Amino acid sequence: MSLRVKTKSCLKACIRSYSSAEKRSTPVLSFRAFLKALEKQNDLTVIDTEVDPYLEVAAIARRCYELPSKAPLMNNPKGKDGNGLFRLFGCPNGLRKNREERYGRMATTLGLEANATPQEIANFLAKVPDLSPNPPEKVDETDSPVKQNKLFGDDIDFSKMPVPKLHDFDGGKYIMTYGIHVATTPDGKWTNWSIARAMVCGKNKMVGVVVLPQHIAQIHKMWADIGKDMPWAVFFGGPPAANTVAGMPLPAFVSEGDYVGALSGESVKVVKCETNDQYVPADSEIVFEGTISATEKADEGPMGEYHGYMFPSESHKFPLMTVNAITYRDDPIMPFSVAGKAPDESNHSWGILASAELLRVLRDEHKLPIKMVWSPWEAHTCWMVVQVDNEGLRNLHTTPEEFCTTVGRIIFASQAGIVAPKVIIVGEDIDITNIEEVVWALSTRRTPGISEFVFNDIPNFPLNPFMSHGAVEKPNWGHKAVYNALFPFEFEKPQNWAVSNFHGAYPKEVQEKVLSNWKKYGFTD
Structure with missing residues (x-):
């Protein structure tokens, strides 16, 4: 019926x-x-x-x-x-x-x-x-x-x-x-x-x-x-x-x-x-x-x-x-509420609350050059994405290892960071509320074996399935990581690339012409 x-x-x-x-x-x-x-x-x-x-x-x-x-x-x-x-x-x-x-x-x-x-x-x-x-x-x-x-x-x-x-x-x-x-x-x-x-x-x-x-x-x-x-x-x-x-x-x-x-x-x-x-x-x-x-x-x-x-x-x-x-x-x-595969309150609501607290802790309490923190609901609170202020980062005169380790220690020691085992650090050009942009940065800017900083001396959250049902000795200990999705030179000088997409690869007048004629071309979307 x-x-x-x-x-x-x-x-x-x-x-x-x-x-x-x-x-x-x-x-x-x-x-x-x-x-x-x-x-x-x-x-x-x-x-x-x-x-x-x-x-x-x-x-x-x-x-x-x-x-x-x-x-x-x-x-x-x-x-x-x-x-x-x-x-x-x-x-x-x-x-x-x-x-x-x-x-x-x-x-x-x-x-x-x-x-x-x-x-x-x-x-x-x-x-x-x-x-x-x-x-x-x-x-x-x-x-x-x-x-x-x-x-x-x-x-x-x-x-x-x-x-x-x-x-x-x-x-x-x-x-x-x-x-x-x-x-x-x-x-x-x-x-x-x-x-x-x-x-x-x-x-x-x-x-x-x-x-x-x-x-x-x-x-x-x-x-x-x-x-x-x-x-x-x-x-x-x-x-x-x-x-x-x-x-x-x-x-x-x-x-x-x-x-x-x-x-x-x-x-x-x-x-x-x-x-x-x-x-x-x-x-x-x-x-x-x-x-x-x-x-x-x-x-x-x-x-x-x-x-x-x-x-x-x-x-x-x-x-x-x-x-x-x-x-x-x-x-x-x-x-x-009915918990399950995202989205529902248990992932996106908690993700927003944890993001807000970590933004306060990193930016306001520790005075780090952070513009935004976001936990994509698609990642079920397992990811915490940190968007840096690129100019502020350069002014720190720090290294990728030092900066990523500092951010990781702060997040993983905080109450808001208990459930998030993976931190991704990106530049200010990435809209971290857009999962497609986060995946793009993570896929193209992180170097395996070099851009990963693992923390095995801190507690983890045993409800994370890879901890409770994965190949780990202690389901509540270690196996947290920070992934650096910044190019190494971003720690020293401004970004030097153009994004090869509609908004990045064409002059403004060309974009406006295409948009104004979109329906004339026969498109309905």
Whole structure:
């Protein structure tokens, strides 16, 4: 049966406003306002036909990523109960087909124009860590849409909810792919908001990735060290900017909620949980609250991950999560992401966030002649491309080995550089947001055996498939590299070549003549 869809419809029944919260209804702070913005931008497809959460909803989302197509809002997933738990919204930060608005969804969540360029987004995000923190503001339950409905104890049953099965060989149903964990240290001084996957493993039980050096794992260890389960919450459909900030490589003991407020210019309104002392955004769609066990563990995985592979035999023991209460607004929406072969949020969104932080570290903190840093989504966060300022590079009076080693040490030692094992350094003539130009530079300017600088004395990221399933002795150690895609003379003198293409090989008047006569020649593109 074909899906019945609406792409230009009144979303009155789908995206309801909440009058007391209208003052904070912007796409940066309000999930519902974000959906309205997508509709206005012609980037939302509303599906009213019943869809099956067992693989079908995920397959719809994956096809939307890969075309790419509009973000799907699924109003009628099979199993959605009378209390409204829950509708499903896929591809929340997916790419757009229109190249001029390729990163329009992320730009909208940041308060930027939908046609913001990658450079504009990266430079905007690079400034966020230097903003003055703007802590969340506590509000009353009466001003909190997420308190409109409540479930406790035996009334919580994940088997009766349309929890999606994302990939055919996944070890379970992953309910947590685009929500945000909330955890606070025992002394109350640090509250961490973070994103990490979790799957259902019982009536009110979940198990998710909680492993060092994650910040949530650091806090979990603090609670375990004093012999207590960790009070915990997860919010779904909170401030859209929170999903960006929660994925930023901020340092430990920095509270992400403070920087959502700093980024948006307004404090996030938060409300206290029902069963513990965590605070969650008052406008959230859904909140789970409970504990993460200090001692009990369960099998998690396997799951199709962001590198585009899934190895079916893989599962690991991680701490058990118990959900003691669920609060949610009327007719709530559960956002979800389906990781896999690019593009999806787990590669291009994280790539942008890591790029912005490394741009800040290299350019602003270490004062190196760097114009831009970019992680091409096509490389699944395995590449970090660094664009140098050629004049600044020459003024350093350095050598390729010295410069590449310096850049590599800085990137690989940073939190943002943990997952990126390969750094490519190019000149300012290369548009590093264009994968074709990066491949051209890498293929034609890098000399094998001379332009490669390998780092075997530093940690690597074991989720990288070539580490976990490659010919290496330790899956978490060594085998990172910097590839110099600069000609040796670029360290001493300006570039001395012309590019042999339409824009480089012909005078401007010839280009203009060809363009103005293009349709007369008979071309339609």
